[in-house]
Amino acid sequence: MRLRMGWILAISVWLHPICAATFEDPAPPEFHPLENKTIPAATAHPDVTFHGLPKRLSPDAATTDWTCFLGPTHDGYSKETNLLKDWGNDGPTLV
DSSP, rough: OHHHHHHHHHHHHHHHHHHSSOOOOOOOOOOOOOOOOOOOOOOOTTOOOOOOOOOOOOOBBBBBOOOOOTTTTSOOOOHHHHHHOOOOOOOOOOO
């Protein structure tokens, strides 16, 4: 193993001047400023339906933001507590 590491070090020292040479891009990217365009007005999407505003959570509810796949701990488990377990009669329809 020590012999291999010696060879790797010798090759890297030999290649350093070759790899450290400066490189000039033969075709650098050109900069073209964007035109000032107007932002289109917001319109309702035909495939989205809002059934009502969300209900407020219990003041005792402990929640976390899931800003990434599988949640903040990356394991798919929620540590949220005091959440609604029974929807009652006026809950959402089963899809």
